[in-house]
Amino acid sequence: xxxxFTCEIVGNSGQNANFKLLTLQPASQIIAPxxxxxxxxxxxxxxxxxxxxPFSIYNFEQNHLSFLYRIRGKGTLxxxxxxxxxxxxxxxxxxxxxxxxxxxxxxxxxxxxxxSLLPLIRKYRQRAYLFYGAMNTGDLVMLEETRELAKExxxxxxxxxxxxKGWITHAVKDFLGELKIANQPSPRRKGALSIYxxxxxxxLKALSEITRAAGLPCYASMEEHMACGIGACLGCVVxxxxxxxxxxxxxxxxxxxxxxxxxxxxxxxxxxxxxx
Amino acid sequence: MVKRTGARSLSVKIASLKLKNPVMTASGxxxxxxxxxxxIDLNRLGAIVVKGLSITPRLGNPTPRVVETPAGMLNAxxxxxIGVKAFVKDKLxxxxxxxxxxxxxxxxxxxxxxxxxxRELSKAEGVNALEMNISxxxxxxxxxxxxxxxxxxxxxxxxxxxxxxxxxxxxLSPNVTDIGRMARVAENAGADALSVMNTIRGMVVDIRRRxxxxxxxxxxxxxxxxxxxxxQMVWDTCRAVSIxxxxxxxxxxxxxxxxxxIAGAVAIAVGTANFVNPVATLEIIEGxxxxxxxxxxxxxxxxxxxxxxxx
Ligand SMILES: Cc1cc2nc3c(=O)[nH]c(=O)nc-3n(C[C@H](O)[C@H](O)[C@H](O)COP(=O)(O)OP(=O)(O)OC[C@H]3O[C@@H](n4cnc5c(N)ncnc54)[C@H](O)[C@@H]3O)c2cc1C
Ligand SMILES: Cc1cc2nc3c(=O)[nH]c(=O)nc-3n(C[C@H](O)[C@H](O)[C@H](O)COP(=O)(O)O)c2cc1C
Ligand code: FES
Numbered sequence: 001x002x003x004x005f006t007c008e009i010v011g012n013s014g015q016n017a018n019f020k021l022l023t024l025q026p027a028s029q030i031i032a033p034x035x036x037x038x039x040x041x042x043x044x045x046x047x048x049x050x051x052x053x054p055f056s057i058y059n060f061e062q063n064h065l066s067f068l069y070r071i072r073g074k075g076t077l078x079x080x081x082x083x084x085x086x087x088x089x090x091x092x093x094x095x096x097x098x099x100x101x102x103x104x105x106x107x108x109x110x111x112x113x114x115x116s117l118l119p120l121i122r123k124y125r126q127r128a129y130l131f132y133g134a135m136n137t138g139d140l141v142m143l144e145e146t147r148e149l150a151k152e153x154x155x156x157x158x159x160x161x162x163x164x165k166g167w168i169t170h171a172v173k174d175f176l177g178e179l180k181i182a183n184q185p186s187p188r189r190k191g192a193l194s195i196y197x198x199x200x201x202x203x204l205k206a207l208s209e210i211t212r213a214a215g216l217p218c219y220a221s222m223e224e225h226m227a228c229g230i231g232a233c234l235g236c237v238v239x240x241x242x243x244x245x246x247x248x249x250x251x252x253x254x255x256x257x258x259x260x261x262x263x264x265x266x267x268x269x270x271x272x273x274x275x276x
Numbered sequence: 277m278v279k280r281t282g283a284r285s286l287s288v289k290i291a292s293l294k295l296k297n298p299v300m301t302a303s304g305x306x307x308x309x310x311x312x313x314x315x316i317d318l319n320r321l322g323a324i325v326v327k328g329l330s331i332t333p334r335l336g337n338p339t340p341r342v343v344e345t346p347a348g349m350l351n352a353x354x355x356x357x358i359g360v361k362a363f364v365k366d367k368l369x370x371x372x373x374x375x376x377x378x379x380x381x382x383x384x385x386x387x388x389x390x391x392x393x394x395r396e397l398s399k400a401e402g403v404n405a406l407e408m409n410i411s412x413x414x415x416x417x418x419x420x421x422x423x424x425x426x427x428x429x430x431x432x433x434x435x436x437x438x439x440x441x442x443x444x445x446x447x448l449s450p451n452v453t454d455i456g457r458m459a460r461v462a463e464n465a466g467a468d469a470l471s472v473m474n475t476i477r478g479m480v481v482d483i484r485r486r487x488x489x490x491x492x493x494x495x496x497x498x499x500x501x502x503x504x505x506x507x508q509m510v511w512d513t514c515r516a517v518s519i520x521x522x523x524x525x526x527x528x529x530x531x532x533x534x535x536x537x538i539a540g541a542v543a544i545a546v547g548t549a550n551f552v553n554p555v556a557t558l559e560i561i562e563g564x565x566x567x568x569x570x571x572x573x574x575x576x577x578x579x580x581x582x583x584x585x586x587x
Binding site: 002003004047048049050051052074075089091224225226227228229230231232233234235236237238258259264 | 342346
């Protein structure tokens with residue numbers, strides 16, 4: 001089974017003005033994706049847009065792939081104009097996946113980051129405390145589906161048009177604080193309550209401070225501009241703390257980093273290792 | 277192997293290097309080969325040109341490193357690489373499993389760094405030719421790009437020539453006024469072949485933030501957008517020198533590749549197309565075979581340089 005294949009579009013419909021759900025039917029049997037993995041998808045029919053764009057797998061059922069995407073620039077706009085019956089080239093599944101949660105877990109989604117986390121929430125039904133933050137109520141998508149799947153949902157919006165007004169990371173912090181006071185983390189907790197996150201960099205950065213203070217493991221899905229998605233161009237790197245340097249040279253090596261490819265060693269990294 | 281009647285020969289020669297077909301990979305777009313092994317049979321390629329190597333590892337630039345442009349892309353990777361030593365130890369053994377010539381692309385900040393890299397790579401088992409990227413600034417000469425200054429260019433190629441017996445391919449920069457002149461400098465300094473061309477310098481501005489999109493401000497333009505420029509540069513170069521020329525710049529299809537071959541390139545390299553379509557190289561090889569069949573030509577060498585220029 002090749003990771004490079006063609007698909008027919010069987011659905012490309014709007015969830016609202018900014019978000020669409022793309023459903024693809026591959027021409028052949030394909031490799032099943034794991035939660036957190038992504039695909040490079042052709043978005044136009046000629047040389048412009050030229051490069052494929054990365055999208056997290058949103059759902060995989062009966063050999064159909066679906067993706068939830070936000071219209072952002074040239075590529076996603078072009079994709080949004082394609083119709084049922086159009087044929088696209090796709091590469092995937094690519095990258096690593098979220099490590100398996102041990103018992104209940106926390107999922108923190110910022111905006112379209114929900115797309116990457118949903119497969120995890122779906123796979124481990126009724127085990128996720130979902131924290132979902134967005135700019136406003138119009139940016140919250142797939143709420144019905146998530147309500148059924150998650151154990152509990154906490155919502156914040158920047159303008160207060162839905163849920164609590166404010167940042168989702170504040171809600172996570174409060175929740176962890178309450179758990180600590182109650183001293184009864186979660187009934188199904190075996191190891192530490194792990195945290196999974198996907199969203200904009202400022203959200204992930206704020207979250208890294210909270211999870212470090214709480215001493216909880218946290219896995220973040222990172223985004224970078226990509227050209228190839230398969231590890232060849234070195235376009236998509238993130239800074240990762242250089243553990244070898246700090247082992248050898250201690251404090252002197254603090255702040256030293258190496259680059260890792262989001263498309264190959266990622267997109268999911270241990271949040272502790274990321275150099276912001 | 278017995279040749280089937282009507283079999284077509286795709287094999288070409290670049291100096292002493294024999295290729296089973298004229299389709300190579302462009303440096304920096306094919307990693308060290310490993311990434312593509314799950315998509316194509318590497319044995320079918322004419323040659324593999326690996327990501328640019330320096331004598332010591334390079335971290336590369338901050339991000340964003342890539343941005344798409346109309347029918348192309350800008351990149352400012354900053355020549356991130358694992359260094360010659362790690363390449364020889366960790367990457368070459370993988371490449372040695374295949375029956376494909378390996379061309380090691382290399383660069384330096386100083387003449388000394390170029391020479392050291394060339395010397396080390398020449399000692400390694402499984403490196404069949406060197407490709408010298410001269411589109412780098414010279415640290416000791418006020419950061420003038422080697423490949424845009426005839427004197428620096430002559431100096432660095434002359435020294436590298438003394439350091440290696442492998443076929444030496446010099447990769448020219450298009451950011452010059454007269455590529456034919458630069459090509460002759462490289463030929464006289466001892467190059468066995470030329471690669472034409474590297475990326476064209478470019479910039480994209482984010483108008484809201486009033487900042488260049490790339491962290492490095494500028495980057496190198498590649499992809500179909502540069503193809504006509506590259507075809508013309510290959511044509512000019514072929515007329516200026518008698519050593520073989522490898523053509524590259526925006527090749528996406530067999531038709532694109534044939535433009536370069538007809539203009540005089542002995543072989544071609546596929547770059548950005550690998551990102552868009554990981555099996556592009558194989559489709560191009562098959563397309564060239566099909567073209568030869570349609571045209572009733574039995575040897576690719578009869579196509580090379582067959583351009584009928586308008587009077
Ligand atoms: C692993 C991964 C998974 C992703 N999953 C999804 C998903 O499930 N749904 C979804 O809607 N989007 C997802 N994205 C983001 C999506 O790939 C980009 O929104 C898309 O590439 C933008 O393309 P465009 O041509 O429309 O916009 P462009 O015109 O390229 O850019 C519009 C704006 O977005 C910025 N931008 C472009 N690409 C990226 C990027 N990769 N990361 C950060 N900023 C970028 C540009 O700088 C610009 O400001 C994912 C990205 C990655 C790396
Ligand atoms: C992401 C990227 C990285 C590159 N890295 C190198 C490099 O390390 N050394 C080099 O000589 N050329 C490098 N190049 C230039 C290509 O080898 C090629 O000359 C150029 O991209 C034109 O071909 P194309 O339009 O088919 O991509 C790079 C190009 C790209 C797009
Ligand atoms: S996108 Fe090319 S290396 Fe990651």
